[in-house]
Amino acid sequence: MRTLSFFEQVYEVVRLIPKGHVTSYGAIAAAIGAKKASRMVGYAMNNSHVVHPPVPAHRVVNRQGLLTGRHHFSPPELMEQLLQEEGIEVRNNQVQDFQKHFWDPLSEIQL
Numbered sequence: 001m002r003t004l005s006f007f008e009q010v011y012e013v014v015r016l017i018p019k020g021h022v023t024s025y026g027a028i029a030a031a032i033g034a035k036k037a038s039r040m041v042g043y044a045m046n047n048s049h050v051v052h053p054p055v056p057a058h059r060v061v062n063r064q065g066l067l068t069g070r071h072h073f074s075p076p077e078l079m080e081q082l083l084q085e086e087g088i089e090v091r092n093n094q095v096q097d098f099q100k101h102f103w104d105p106l107s108e109i110q111l
Contacts, residue, residue: 006034010044011051013105017059020086021103022095024063031105046072058082065098 004012009032017023025038025045034040041060048055049072058079062068070079070093080090089096 006032006037006040007044007047010041011048011055014045014048014055014057014060015053016105016108017056017103020088020101022059022061022065022083022088022098022101023103023105024061026063027102027105028060042069045069049073056082059103061095065095065102067093067095 010028013028013031014023025041026035028041029035029037045055045057045060046069048057057069058073060069067079067083067090070076073079080093083090083095088101095101
């Protein structure tokens with residue numbers, strides 16, 4: 001049985017984020033046992049647009065709900081549009097009611 005790479009582990013977690021919810025780079029890192037690797041999670045998200053099956057990268061934001069990855073979408077406004085289509089209000093590139101929409105993978109899944 002093959003061991004999943006770091007990026008593959010990240011993608012597995014991101015695919016579990018329910019519609020209408022977001023999580024943070026740090027929460028994903030903690031969920032895969034790499035608590036200090038939130039920057040690497042960001043690199044995985046930057047690469048996720050070419051991964052199959054698709055990865056809902058628009059649901060990953062920073063710990064304050066900011067859409068820091070928006071520049072990796074084409075056009076950059078697409079990240080906000082996808083979140084709004086799922087019922088998440090975004091204002092000034094930040095998720096509103098962040099705690100209401102936050103999904104904590106550590107408390108929701110067992111890897």
